Amino acid sequence: MNEPAYAELVKQFGRARVVEALRDQVAVERAGAEVDESERVERVGATLQAALAPRLRRVINASGVILHTNLGRAPLSRAAVDALAVAAGYSNLELDLDSGRRGERAALLSGLLSRLFGCEAAFVVNNNAAAILLALTALCKGKEVIVSRGQQVEIGGSFRMPDVMRLSGARMVEVGTTNRTRQDDYEQAITSRSAALLRVHTSNFRVAGFTETASLAQMAEIARAHDLLLIDDLGSGATEPIADEPTVAESMQHSDVVTFSGDKLFGGPQAGIVLGRGEAGAAAVKKMARHPLARAVRIDKLTLAALEATLRQRLTGRLDEIPVERMVRATVEDVRRRAAMWSVKLAERGVRVTLVAGESAVGGGSVPGHGLPTVLLSLSGPASRLAAALRHGEPPVIARIEKDACCLDPRTVLKGEDETLLDAVEVAYKAVAR
Numbered sequence: 001m002n003e004p005a006y007a008e009l010v011k012q013f014g015r016a017r018v019v020e021a022l023r024d025q026v027a028v029e030r031a032g033a034e035v036d037e038s039e040r041v042e043r044v045g046a047t048l049q050a051a052l053a054p055r056l057r058r059v060i061n062a063s064g065v066i067l068h069t070n071l072g073r074a075p076l077s078r079a080a081v082d083a084l085a086v087a088a089g090y091s092n093l094e095l096d097l098d099s100g101r102r103g104e105r106a107a108l109l110s111g112l113l114s115r116l117f118g119c120e121a122a123f124v125v126n127n128n129a130a131a132i133l134l135a136l137t138a139l140c141k142g143k144e145v146i147v148s149r150g151q152q153v154e155i156g157g158s159f160r161m162p163d164v165m166r167l168s169g170a171r172m173v174e175v176g177t178t179n180r181t182r183q184d185d186y187e188q189a190i191t192s193r194s195a196a197l198l199r200v201h202t203s204n205f206r207v208a209g210f211t212e213t214a215s216l217a218q219m220a221e222i223a224r225a226h227d228l229l230l231i232d233d234l235g236s237g238a239t240e241p242i243a244d245e246p247t248v249a250e251s252m253q254h255s256d257v258v259t260f261s262g263d264k265l266f267g268g269p270q271a272g273i274v275l276g277r278g279e280a281g282a283a284a285v286k287k288m289a290r291h292p293l294a295r296a297v298r299i300d301k302l303t304l305a306a307l308e309a310t311l312r313q314r315l316t317g318r319l320d321e322i323p324v325e326r327m328v329r330a331t332v333e334d335v336r337r338r339a340a341m342w343s344v345k346l347a348e349r350g351v352r353v354t355l356v357a358g359e360s361a362v363g364g365g366s367v368p369g370h371g372l373p374t375v376l377l378s379l380s381g382p383a384s385r386l387a388a389a390l391r392h393g394e395p396p397v398i399a400r401i402e403k404d405a406c407c408l409d410p411r412t413v414l415k416g417e418d419e420t421l422l423d424a425v426e427v428a429y430k431a432v433a434r
């Protein structure tokens with residue numbers, strides 16, 4: 001520590017942290033990796049610098065999984081990113097510029113959502129888990145909610161329907177069996193304490209074989225007859241049909257309250273979108289918005305801005321500007337063209353690749369088992385070493401290993417990232433080949 005070289009580090013990081021880093025370095029040296037004094041100073045400096053570097057980095061997603069949970073689900077559109085910058089400073093978030101009086105931050109989004117989906121009321125919270133918790137708490141606390149045993153889902157490790165139900169203070173009444181739940185099952189479970197029927201989309205698994213599920217229309221019929229709410233946790237919020245994923249429009253035909261995530265197939269920022277249809281739905285959404293829990297799960301201004309931008313793109317039919325939409329809609333020919341271009345350019349740089357047919361995945365707990373036909377660029381060489389080299393690149397590239405080959409799927413690589421990706425691939429390939 002008394003070496004003059006450490007004085008600069010002490011000024012920058014404080015004595016305690018330099019001592020700690022130096023102790024760690026000395027321990028490494030005692031274990032057999034001895035270095036000279038100047039190398040030691042350098043390593044201690046590097047350790048301290050590394051701790052300051054931001055952990056969050058841009059990566060290129062060449063995995064072919066569109067909504068990759070580990071990579072932050074939906075990438076935002078250009079317009080949504082620009083909106084983030086506006087909201088980051090001072091903005092008229094809660095100021096009506098015409099009257100100069102206080103405005104309502106949620107009103108704008110509610111209006112746009114109502115117009116987009118043709119519903120009576122809408123409300124946005126932090127995420128879909130919060131939307132369901134708020135719906136159950138505000139609308140069903142102390143009462144019974146009827147759910148099929150086939151829909152007791154767990155999403156991403158910590159969101160389990162029975163746990164959320166318990167937390168809300170609503171009592172869950174399970175009906176049917178794992179594989180079969182009929183209209184009658186719901187009907188027979190209704191008591192004077194019932195508040196709602198809840199459908200939970202089984203978004204990340206499928207039950208195959210001897211199965212039966214009451215349709216949303218059948219559930220709606222029962223709910224109407226007994227003056228109960230029908231709440232639909234839709235999960236993904238698909239606006240266009242994709243495989244057998246239920247769309248928002250389909251759900252809105254029957255449900256009073258629909259909830260879904262903003263950052264799955266909807267292609268926006270993390271958010272929980274709540275729609276209310278008809279008189280009952282509108283009253284329910286209003287009740288949710290007024291509940292004290294709503295404040296605790298409200299969306300922040302950055303999310304609000306990005307979601308507004310995404311909604312405007314959807315309202316004006318500019319779906320191709322939303323990355324998730326573009327990726328889902330890209331045809332296998334679109335992907336093949338891009339893959340072919342990459343393979344020519346990589347060959348020119350001495351990188352050996354072959355094009356192989358494969359499948360992209362929607363991911364993010366949507367449409368399980370449904371692959372989108374794609375064309376993969378398969379790199380020749382040791383798969384896991386190539387994938388690791390790509391991951392350690394600048395920027396890191398996330399590939400996928402398929403049939404013992406390191407593969408890149410153009411479908412999930414954003415517009416404008418091609419050249420950066422090719423550079424990173426060349427570097428990683430040559431590092432491994434060496």
Ligand SMILES: *Cc1c(COP(=O)(O)O)cnc(C)c1O
Pocket residue numbers: 127128129130153155159200201202203204233234235236260261262271272365
């Ligand atoms: C994804 C999902 C959720 C959780 O949504 P978050 O926005 O991640 O909180 C809840 N229910 C279903 C059916 C889902 O698919």
